[in-house]
Amino acid sequence: MNLIEIIFSVVIGACLVIIIGGRIVLQIVTKYYEKNPDAASPKCKKCKIRMTAGEGTLYLIPAMFDMQHEESAEYYLNNTKRIYDESQIPKGQRACRMFVFRCPQCDEKVVSVVDFLQNSENGMICGGDIYPYEKFRDFLSS
Amino acid sequence: MKKTSMSYILTFAGIILAIGIVVGVAVPLIVSQTLNGTMFGVIFFLYFVIVAMLIYPLFTNISKSIAKKTMNKLENMEFEAQNTFFAGSAILAMDLDRGKLAYVSYFNPKELQIADVAKVERIKSSYVKGPLGGATCVYFEFYYENKRYRFSTFTSNKAYMIQSQEVQTAISKADMYGEMLENAVKKRR
Numbered sequence: 001m002n003l004i005e006i007i008f009s010v011v012i013g014a015c016l017v018i019i020i021g022g023r024i025v026l027q028i029v030t031k032y033y034e035k036n037p038d039a040a041s042p043k044c045k046k047c048k049i050r051m052t053a054g055e056g057t058l059y060l061i062p063a064m065f066d067m068q069h070e071e072s073a074e075y076y077l078n079n080t081k082r083i084y085d086e087s088q089i090p091k092g093q094r095a096c097r098m099f100v101f102r103c104p105q106c107d108e109k110v111v112s113v114v115d116f117l118q119n120s121e122n123g124m125i126c127g128g129d130i131y132p133y134e135k136f137r138d139f140l141s142s
Numbered sequence: 143m144k145k146t147s148m149s150y151i152l153t154f155a156g157i158i159l160a161i162g163i164v165v166g167v168a169v170p171l172i173v174s175q176t177l178n179g180t181m182f183g184v185i186f187f188l189y190f191v192i193v194a195m196l197i198y199p200l201f202t203n204i205s206k207s208i209a210k211k212t213m214n215k216l217e218n219m220e221f222e223a224q225n226t227f228f229a230g231s232a233i234l235a236m237d238l239d240r241g242k243l244a245y246v247s248y249f250n251p252k253e254l255q256i257a258d259v260a261k262v263e264r265i266k267s268s269y270v271k272g273p274l275g276g277a278t279c280v281y282f283e284f285y286y287e288n289k290r291y292r293f294s295t296f297t298s299n300k301a302y303m304i305q306s307q308e309v310q311t312a313i314s315k316a317d318m319y320g321e322m323l324e325n326a327v328k329k330r331r
Contacts, residue, residue: 019274066311092318117310119317120267124310 042110042130044103051101051110057140058083061094061115066126073131076113077139089118094126098140100133109133111140143257143286145232147250154201162189202230205248209233212246212254221256227319229293238322241330245291260330262286265323267316269296269309276301280312282320293319 041050059080063069080096089095099112115127166186170178193200206228213233216223221242223235235244241259264285272278278299283292296302296312303309 023275065314066307090318091321092314117314119310119314121269121304121310121313123314124305124307 042101042112044106044108046108047103047105049103049105051103051108053099053101053112056097056099056114058086058089059096059098060089061096063094064092065094065117067094071115071127071129073111073135076131077135086118091119092117096128098136100136100140101130111136143245143247143255143289143291144250144253145247145289145291147253150250150252154204158193158197162186162193165189202248205251209246209248209251212251213244215254216244219256225319225322227293229295230297232291232293234291234293236322236326238326238329241326257286258330259323259326262323262327265320265327267313267320269304269313269316272301274301275304277304277309278302280309280316282316282323284323295319 041053043049044051059076059082061069061076062079069075076096076098083089083095086095094115094117096113096115099114101110101112102108111131111133113128113131114125116125117123163186166182166189169185170181174181210233213226213235216235220240221235221237221244222239223244224238226233226235231249232245232247236242237244238259243257243259243262245255245257246253262284265282266284267280267282269277269281270279278297278301279294280296281292281294283290285291295315296308298308
C-alpha cells in the first residue's frame with residue numbers, strides 16, 4: 001500500500017467512526033437525560049446547585065413548523081394561549097411548556113420555556129430560554 | 143384519477159428528439175457547410191448526454207409550469223382551494239368545505255382532475271428510512287379508487303437524520319395534511 005491509499009483508508013475509517021460513534025454517543029446522552037431529568041436543570045446562580053422543577057404548563061405559540069420568532073419573555077407573555085393537553089395542539093403548530101424551577105436552598109425561581117414542534121415521530125425542540133420569574137409571575141398565576 | 147398521460151410523455155420525448163435532430167443537422171452545416179454523417183452522430187450523441195443529465199429538472203420545471211396554469215382553471219369553478227400542496231410530481235388542492243380535491247400530475251399536466259373526498263381511504267403519513275437510520279423521503283398518501291397517491295413533503299438523496307430539523311418539519315407537514323384529509327372525509331361521510 002502506498003501513502004495515498006493509507007491516507008484514504010484512514011480518512012474513510014475516521015468518517016465511519018465519527019458517524020457510527022456519534023450516533024452511539026447521542027443515544028447514550030439521550031438515555032442519560034431521560035433517566036436523570038434533573039441533570040438538564042439550570043443551576044442557581046447564587047447557590048450553584050441544581051434547581052428543581054414543578055409541573056410544566058402547556059401553551060400554544062402562533063408559529064407553524066420551523067418558523068422563526070422573537071425569543072423573548074414579552075413574546076411568550078403576549079402571544080401564547082393556554083391549553084391543557086397535547087391533544088389540543090393542532091398539527092403543525094408550535095407549542096411551549098413553561099417550567100418554574102426553584103432553588104431548594106434560597107427559593108430563587110426562574111422560568112424555563114421549551115418551544116417545541118410535536119408530530120407523530122418524537123417531534124423536536126425549536127427554541128426557548130430561561131427567564132426571570134418576576135416577568136412571568138402574574139401570567140402563570142392567572 | 144389519471145397520473146400519467148402517455149400522449150404528453152411521447153410528445154415531450156418527440157420534441158426532445160426533434161431538437162436533437164435539428165441540432166445534429168444544423169451544427170455541421172454551420173461549421174463546415176456540409177452535412178457530415180459522423181459529425182451528426184457525434185453531436186446527436188453529445189446532445190443526448192447533456193439531455194440525460196438535465197432531463198429530470200427540465201421535465202419537472204416545464205411540467206410544473208403547465209400544471210400551475212391548469213390549476214388556475216379552478217378560479218372559474220365552484221372550488222375554493224383552502225390549501226394547495228406542491229409535491230415533487232403533482233399539485234393537490236383541497237376544498238375541505240365542499241369535500242373536493244383537485245389534482246394535477248406533472249406526468250399529465252394538462253388535465254385538472256376533481257375527486258370526491260368521500261372516496262378517499264387509507265390516509266397515512268410516514269417516512270422512508272434511509273441508510274444509518276436516516277430518512278430519505280417523508281410523505282402523506284391516500285388511496286382513491288384503489289390507486290395510491292403519494293405526496294412527498296421531503297425528499298433527499300443524502301442521509302438526513304430523523305431527528306434533523308428538515309425531517310421533523312416534513313413529518314409535521316405530512317401529519318397536518320393527513321389530518322386535514324381525515325377530517326374532510328369524516329365530515330363528508
